[in-house]
Amino acid sequence: MDASPPASAVTNGSQSSFKESREAFAPSPSQSPPPVPASASTPKTATPALSAADNKNIVRRKLTGYVGFANLPNQWHRKSVRKGFNFNVMVVGESGLGKSTLVNTLFNTALYPPKDPKQPSLEIIPKTVAIESTSADIEENGVRLRLTVVDTPGFGDFVNNDESWRPIVDSIESRFDSFLEAENKVNRTNIADTRIHACVYFIQPTGHSLKPLDIEVMKRLHTKVNLIPVIAKADTLTDEEVTAFKKRILADINYHNIQIFEGPRYELDDDETIAENQEIMSKVPFAVVGANTEVQIGNGRKVRGRRYPWGIIEVDNEDHCDFVKLRQMLIRTHMEELKEHTSNVLYENYRSDKLTSLGVTQDPSVFKEVNPAVKQEEERALHEQKLAKMEAEMKMVFQQKVAEKESKLRQSEEELYARHKEMKDQLEKQRLELEEKKNRLETGRPLEEKKGRKGFSLR
Ligand SMILES: Nc1nc2c(ncn2[C@@H]2O[C@H](COP(=O)(O)OP(=O)(O)OP(=O)(O)O)[C@@H](O)[C@H]2O)c(=O)[nH]1
Numbered sequence: 026m027d028a029s030p031p032a033s034a035v036t037n038g039s040q041s042s043f044k045e046s047r048e049a050f051a052p053s054p055s056q057s058p059p060p061v062p063a064s065a066s067t068p069k070t071a072t073p074a075l076s077a078a079d080n081k082n083i084v085r086r087k088l089t090g091y092v093g094f095a096n097l098p099n100q101w102h103r104k105s106v107r108k109g110f111n112f113n114v115m116v117v118g119e120s121g122l123g124k125s126t127l128v129n130t131l132f133n134t135a136l137y138p139p140k141d142p143k144q145p146s147l148e149i150i151p152k153t154v155a156i157e158s159t160s161a162d163i164e165e166n167g168v169r170l171r172l173t174v175v176d177t178p179g180f181g182d183f184v185n186n187d188e189s190w191r192p193i194v195d196s197i198e199s200r201f202d203s204f205l206e207a208e209n210k211v212n213r214t215n216i217a218d219t220r221i222h223a224c225v226y227f228i229q230p231t232g233h234s235l236k237p238l239d240i241e242v243m244k245r246l247h248t249k250v251n252l253i254p255v256i257a258k259a260d261t262l263t264d265e266e267v268t269a270f271k272k273r274i275l276a277d278i279n280y281h282n283i284q285i286f287e288g289p290r291y292e293l294d295d296d297e298t299i300a301e302n303q304e305i306m307s308k309v310p311f312a313v314v315g316a317n318t319e320v321q322i323g324n325g326r327k328v329r330g331r332r333y334p335w336g337i338i339e340v341d342n343e344d345h346c347d348f349v350k351l352r353q354m355l356i357r358t359h360m361e362e363l364k365e366h367t368s369n370v371l372y373e374n375y376r377s378d379k380l381t382s383l384g385v386t387q388d389p390s391v392f393k394e395v396n397p398a399v400k401q402e403e404e405r406a407l408h409e410q411k412l413a414k415m416e417a418e419m420k421m422v423f424q425q426k427v428a429e430k431e432s433k434l435r436q437s438e439e440e441l442y443a444r445h446k447e448m449k450d451q452l453e454k455q456r457l458e459l460e461e462k463k464n465r466l467e468t469g470r471p472l473e474e475k476k477g478r479k480g481f482s483l484r
Pocket residue numbers: 118119120121122123124125126127140178179257258259260261313314315316
């Protein structure tokens with residue numbers, strides 16, 4: 026291997042201060058980092074999901090002068106720096122795969138104290154996988170990070186490793202439970218986030234394929250944590266072997282439908298960011314090499330690396346391994362994404378499953394996204410329906426009234442007509458009688474006497 030200078034070193038010029046605590050995991054608020062709410066993640070460039078109707082309702086106006094909201098990102102930046110950040114990473118892998126070395130290399134700290142070279146006696150070797158949490162406050166250019174590394178010593182060390190995944194899953198779930206419990210308390214201002222934001226899974230550099238244990242554990246973990254597979258001690262494989270091994274691992278991962286962490290793609294990202302993210306993702310599973318010691322290379326420069334009889338392998342040299350890309354993803358480019366995905370997807374799924382299993386039900390319409398334009402349209406249609414109904418009712422009442430009036434009028438018309446006919450008949454009768462009288466008088470005939478009473482005759 027050649028001894029070219031490191032491609033990058035993010036910790037250059039940084040001051041680091043440590044306050045370490047190493048204890049078995051027991052979620053307690055007192056040991057928790059300052060809270061960084063899920064919502065405190067940088068609102069990068071994610072495009073808001075606006076429908077066409079929403080867009081139609083947005084009036085785009087040009088500002089005529091300086092208003093000041095362009096300063097919002099700075100406000101956010103100041104607030105975040107003041108609060109500090111926290112990041113919880115879990116390392117899973119068999120003993121001796123270089124987990125502690127890699128974590129120390131990643132954060133450029135002696136997070137893990139140097140190991141006692143004396144092997145533990147057989148009596149004190151634990152019988153189950155232990156969960157150990159180590160926290161350190163580190164600072165770089167004024168930005169504070171509370172880093173918690175959760176180790177899983179004992180994983181894969183037993184004759185029967187069938188249940189190796191259980192303590193790991195239990196630890197992840199108990200952290201979700203603590204968060205859920207804290208969220209349900211009256212005072213939620215200081216919720217400590219002990220949830221695991223990333224799980225670096227160390228694969229033994231066998232050069233073959235994933236082992237059944239790897240597949241089993243990954244299958245158990247992938248819905249609960251952001252899985253980041255790495256090929257441990259990649260310096261033990263040649264470049265060709267690494268390429269072929271990566272292909273086989275990815276094929277296994279696909280075959281078993283294991284979801285590994287993928288950085289989200291944002292529509293508004295610039296080409297450079299998109300290319301950078303693609304390059305990072307193209308290296309998964311990262312072939313890493315860890316080294317905390319510095320070695321001198323040809324030109325007298327000191328680099329972090331491992332010296333072999335045939336040459337030096339530099340951890341910060343991208344031609345030698347993918348360590349830089351892993352660090353870039355975990356710390357520089359995707360730390361917030363990892364936290365956001367943990368909070369918005371993994372924890373949310375766990376939370377809703379848990380609440381559903383406890384019998385808590387949710388009216389789905391409560392969270393239905395309401396589009397104001399559609400809502401207005403619905404209300405207008407409803408109002409029109411109501412108006413049409415009222416109009417129809419009024420029309421019916423009016424027609425009823427008209428019909429009643431018409432029948433009354435017809436009745437009185439008929440009555441009038443009948444009276445008129447009666448009067449006309451009477452008049453006609455009178456006319457005829459008078460006519461008769463006139464004729465008699467004219468013809469000299471005596472007027473007919475009215476008949477007298479029975480038995481009497483008129484003179
Ligand atoms: N060749 C090689 N050796 C490494 C690498 N990383 C670590 N080692 C060596 O591997 C041995 C074990 O490393 P650790 O970091 O203690 O491994 P670990 O996985 O933390 O081991 P446990 O604490 O037992 O789980 C040490 O001697 C390291 O120097 C690497 O990338 N390549």
